[in-house]
Amino acid sequence: MNKPPRHIGVILAAGRGERSGFDRPKQMMKLAGRPLVEHTLAVFQDSADIDQIIVVTNKDCQEQIQQLTANRRFSKVKAVILGGSERYQSSLAAIAATEHLARDYAVKLIFHDAVRPLVNERIIADVAQALRHYNACDVVVPTTDTIVSVDPLTNTIDFIPDRSRLRNGQTPQGFALETVKLAYERALRDPDFKTTDDCGVVLKYVPDEKIYLVTGEHDNLKLTYREELQILDKLLQMKSRQATHQPINPQVFAELKHKVLVVFGGGSGIGLDMVNLAQAHQAHVVVATRGTGVDVTDLTAVKLCLANTVAEFGRIDYVVNTAAVLTCEPLANMDYADVVRSVQINYMGAVNVALAAFDYLRQSQGQLLNFTSSSYTYGRAFYSLYSSAKAAVVNLTQALAEEWHSEGVRVNCINPERTDTPMRKRAFGVEPAGTLMSSHDVALQSLNVLLGKVTGQIFDLRRPA
Known part of the structure; x- marks a missing residue:
C-alpha cells in the first residue's frame, strides 16, 4: 500500500555569521523588525504544501527560536533541534529526527536556509510538486554573469563555460528521505568526503538519481554579507508594494x-x-x-x-x-x-x-x-x-x-x-x-x-x- 506523503520543511539555522562580520548569528538579524528566521518560518507555516517544520540551529539560538515559535504560534514547528558546525551535520540531524515518520508516511524533506527570508509559496509548491515525480530537486535561477575557470598557478583564465548551461543554486532543496539518507550513508564512508550542499551529496553518491530543477527567483537572496541586509530590506519593500497593487478581496x-x-x-x-x-x-x-x-x-x-x-x-x-x-x-x-x-x-x-x-x-x-x-x-x-x-x-x-x-x-x-x-x-x-x-x-x-x-x-x- 502506498504511504501518504509527508512534506517536512527543514529550516537550517545553525550558522553563526562570524565570517560575515555580524554581531549575532545571521538568522537572528532583524529585517523589518523581525529576525530573518521568523520571516522564513512564516512562509513555511503559511504554505499549504508543508505538513510540519523542523528547525536545526545552534545552542546560542535554540532557546530564542523556541520562544519565537511559541509567541508567533507557528503550529507546524514540531522541533527545534541542534545541528553541527558544518552544514551537512545539520542535514544529518534533520534526517535522524524524521526517520521514525517513515513507518507511516512517504517522507519528503525540504531543506531551506533560514537566511533566505524572501522564499515564497510558489517556489515551495513547485518543489513539493516535483517531489511527486522525482526523489531529488534543486531550486535554481539562470546565471547572468560570465563564469570563468582560473588556473590557480598563473591566476589566468583557463576556461569559460557556456553560460546557457549554468545555473545559480538556491534553496529549498527537496528529497525523498530514503534518497538523501542513502547519499549521506555513502558519503560518510568516503574518507575524502568534503562538505557541500545536499544536492551535491546526492549527485556524487547516488549518481543514478536524477535531480530535477525548479525555477527560483532572483529575490530569493541569501544573506551572506552585511550590505545584503539593506538589499533584502529594499526587496521586502518591493514585495510589499507588489502586494498593495493586487486586487483586494x-x-x-x-x-x-x-x-x-x-x-x-x-x-x-x-x-x-x-x-x-x-x-x-x-x-x-x-x-x-x-x-x-x-x-x-x-x-x-x-x-x-x-x-x-x-x-x-x-x-x-x-x-x-x-x-x-x-x-x-x-x-x-x-x-x-x-x-x-x-x-x-x-x-x-x-x-x-x-x-x-x-x-x-x-x-x-x-x-x-x-x-x-x-x-x-x-x-x-x-x-x-x-x-x-x-x-x-x-x-x-x-x-x-x-x-x-x-x-x-x-x-x-x-x-x-x-x-x-x-x-x-x-x-x-x-x-x-x-x-x-x-x-x-x-x-x-x-x-x-x-x-x-x-x-x-x-x-x-x-x-x-
Missing part, C-alpha cells in the same frame, strides 16, 4: 467587524475615508481631531482620548495617525511659530501617539499605522520641514517595529503617491485631473495593511498603471 474587511479603531486626523482626507470605510464594515471608530478636542501635539489629550476609548469599548485594536500639516514656504521666510507647529504636528504628533498607544496595543496585539510622504526619500525645496519630518516618521516606524516586536505589536507606515486631499489642495491648488491618487483608494489599501500580519514595512502606494 472585499471579504477581508469582514474582519473589521467590532474591532476598535482610533484615527488621529480622521476629520478629512485619507483619515476620513478610513473612518467611513471602517464604520461601513461595522468597526467601532473613534475620530480624534482638534475639532473633537484632541491635538496630537498635546500628549495629555492623546492619552485621555485613548483612555476614554478603552473605557467605552474595552480595548483598542488599531491606532492610525494621519494628522499632518503641509506648508509650502522657504524655511528662511517662515515665522518661527509656524516652524515649531510643523515639527510638533508632523513629528512629535507621531511620537505622542506612539507613546500613548503602546500599552493598549500590547494588550490587544494590535497595530500602529503611520503615514509618510514620497518626499521622505530626499528633501524638497519649499517644504523642508514636512519632508524631513516624514523621513523621521519612517525611521520611527522601523525602530518601533523592532522595539515592540517581542510584545506582539505591529508598526507599519503608508507612503502614498501624491493624493487628492484637502491638505494638498490648500498647498498646491487645483492639479490636472488623473494625476493624483484618490484618498478613498489609499484608505482601502491602508485598512488592508491594518488587517495584515507584517510589521516594520513602508508600503508604497501608487496609482494603477
Whole structure:
C-alpha cells in the first residue's frame, strides 16, 4: 500500500555569521523588525504544501527560536533541534529526527536556509510538486554573469563555460528521505568526503538519481554579507508594494467587524475615508481631531482620548495617525511659530501617539499605522520641514517595529503617491485631473495593511498603471 506523503520543511539555522562580520548569528538579524528566521518560518507555516517544520540551529539560538515559535504560534514547528558546525551535520540531524515518520508516511524533506527570508509559496509548491515525480530537486535561477575557470598557478583564465548551461543554486532543496539518507550513508564512508550542499551529496553518491530543477527567483537572496541586509530590506519593500497593487478581496474587511479603531486626523482626507470605510464594515471608530478636542501635539489629550476609548469599548485594536500639516514656504521666510507647529504636528504628533498607544496595543496585539510622504526619500525645496519630518516618521516606524516586536505589536507606515486631499489642495491648488491618487483608494489599501500580519514595512502606494 502506498504511504501518504509527508512534506517536512527543514529550516537550517545553525550558522553563526562570524565570517560575515555580524554581531549575532545571521538568522537572528532583524529585517523589518523581525529576525530573518521568523520571516522564513512564516512562509513555511503559511504554505499549504508543508505538513510540519523542523528547525536545526545552534545552542546560542535554540532557546530564542523556541520562544519565537511559541509567541508567533507557528503550529507546524514540531522541533527545534541542534545541528553541527558544518552544514551537512545539520542535514544529518534533520534526517535522524524524521526517520521514525517513515513507518507511516512517504517522507519528503525540504531543506531551506533560514537566511533566505524572501522564499515564497510558489517556489515551495513547485518543489513539493516535483517531489511527486522525482526523489531529488534543486531550486535554481539562470546565471547572468560570465563564469570563468582560473588556473590557480598563473591566476589566468583557463576556461569559460557556456553560460546557457549554468545555473545559480538556491534553496529549498527537496528529497525523498530514503534518497538523501542513502547519499549521506555513502558519503560518510568516503574518507575524502568534503562538505557541500545536499544536492551535491546526492549527485556524487547516488549518481543514478536524477535531480530535477525548479525555477527560483532572483529575490530569493541569501544573506551572506552585511550590505545584503539593506538589499533584502529594499526587496521586502518591493514585495510589499507588489502586494498593495493586487486586487483586494472585499471579504477581508469582514474582519473589521467590532474591532476598535482610533484615527488621529480622521476629520478629512485619507483619515476620513478610513473612518467611513471602517464604520461601513461595522468597526467601532473613534475620530480624534482638534475639532473633537484632541491635538496630537498635546500628549495629555492623546492619552485621555485613548483612555476614554478603552473605557467605552474595552480595548483598542488599531491606532492610525494621519494628522499632518503641509506648508509650502522657504524655511528662511517662515515665522518661527509656524516652524515649531510643523515639527510638533508632523513629528512629535507621531511620537505622542506612539507613546500613548503602546500599552493598549500590547494588550490587544494590535497595530500602529503611520503615514509618510514620497518626499521622505530626499528633501524638497519649499517644504523642508514636512519632508524631513516624514523621513523621521519612517525611521520611527522601523525602530518601533523592532522595539515592540517581542510584545506582539505591529508598526507599519503608508507612503502614498501624491493624493487628492484637502491638505494638498490648500498647498498646491487645483492639479490636472488623473494625476493624483484618490484618498478613498489609499484608505482601502491602508485598512488592508491594518488587517495584515507584517510589521516594520513602508508600503508604497501608487496609482494603477
